[in-house]
Amino acid sequence: MLTPAEWGIVTLSLKVGGAAVLAALPLAFALAWVLARYRFPGRLLLDGLVHLPLVLPPVVTGWLLLLAFGPLGPAGRWLESWFGVSLMFRWTGAALAAAIMALPLMVRAMRLSIEAVDRRLEGAARTLGASSWHAFWTISLPLAFPGVLAALVLGFARSIGEFGATISFVSNIPGETRTLPLAIYSALQIPGSETMVTRLALFSVALSLGALLLSEWLVRRTPAGRQQHDD
Numbered sequence: 001m002l003t004p005a006e007w008g009i010v011t012l013s014l015k016v017g018g019a020a021v022l023a024a025l026p027l028a029f030a031l032a033w034v035l036a037r038y039r040f041p042g043r044l045l046l047d048g049l050v051h052l053p054l055v056l057p058p059v060v061t062g063w064l065l066l067l068a069f070g071p072l073g074p075a076g077r078w079l080e081s082w083f084g085v086s087l088m089f090r091w092t093g094a095a096l097a098a099a100i101m102a103l104p105l106m107v108r109a110m111r112l113s114i115e116a117v118d119r120r121l122e123g124a125a126r127t128l129g130a131s132s133w134h135a136f137w138t139i140s141l142p143l144a145f146p147g148v149l150a151a152l153v154l155g156f157a158r159s160i161g162e163f164g165a166t167i168s169f170v171s172n173i174p175g176e177t178r179t180l181p182l183a184i185y186s187a188l189q190i191p192g193s194e195t196m197v198t199r200l201a202l203f204s205v206a207l208s209l210g211a212l213l214l215s216e217w218l219v220r221r222t223p224a225g226r227q228q229h230d231d
Contacts, residue, residue, distance in 0.1 A: 002199055006183075010203065013179040016091055017159035020098035021106070021152050028103055028151065032110035051104045053165075058101065062168025065097055069169075093170035094177045098162040102155035109154055109219070113147020114140070146221035153218065157211035161204070180204050 002010065031050055035043065053061055069076040069087050079085045087093035117140050125135040141148075163181040170177045172186060184200050187193040 002203065003196075006196065006200060008175065009178060009180060009183045009200070012091060012175070013160045016095045016098055016179055017156045019092070019095040020102055020159040020162075021155040023095065024099040024103050024106055024155060025152065028106040028155070029110055029148065031103075032107045032114055032151075035107070036111045036114040050107050053101050054104045058162070058164025059168045061100060062097060062165035065093075065100065065165065065169045069093070069096065087170070089170050089173055089176065091176055094162075094166045094179060095159075097165040097169045098159035101162050101165055102158040105158050106151040106155040109151035109215075110144070110148055113144040113150070113219075116147070117143045146218045150215045150218035153211050153215040157208050157215070161208060 031046075035047055035050070067073050069079070071077070071080070071086070071088065076087070079087070085092075087096055121139050121143075122135045125139055126132065130138070160179065161181055162179070163185065166177065166179065167182060167185075172178055172182045178186065180200055180203070184197055184204070187197045187200070
């Protein structure tokens with residue numbers, strides 16, 4: 001069983017992960033739709049930029065966030081002057097870092113589900129008088145929806161496991177930015193904390209494994225997933 005302090009760490013991690021995927025959802029879906037449906041100059045570059053956090057060292061991502069959203073960064077100054085909001089050393093900054101790291105996985109899962117939608121169904125709906133928006137809301141989105149949910153679950157699992165970008169951007173502050181991986185890292189530095197590390201690590205494994213299994217189940221609900229499973 002986890003202690004009350006450890007449950008606080010878990011609660012903070014869930015809050016950061018949930019905020020991260022909700023913040024990344026609109027952008028991830030828009031990018032997935034553009035990459036799946038359109039061909040244009042610079043598409044390969046856009047695809048590379050979207051997936052850059054997967055191959056870039058997370059510490060570098062955190063440093064770039066610090067340059068952009070820090071007190072002297074352009075986005076940081078704008079948020080502070082117009083809204084009085086600062087992301088530094090706050091759980092919202094941890095959520096931003098987690099969202100950036102989860103974005104590539106979310107885009108990839110959504111893109112695969114969008115590409116699996118039979119566009120002939122959309123064409124048939126438009127020949128029957130449906131507008132593009134009506135065909136999207138009644139055909140495209142429902143068929144791709146399991147893949148969107150899978151992307152959310154996968155992004156959530158990635159968010160709660162984020163470490164490098166978070167600690168570089170918003171540091172490791174108890175009760176504010178110390179999520180599960182940062183708490184495990186901190187406990188490893190303290191002699192005699194092996195029990196705490198074990199509890200938090202096992203909880204992390206169970207949470208991540210559950211998210212992966214749920215994501216896989218949702219992927220199999222998409223047209224492409226059902227076809228692959230039948231084959």
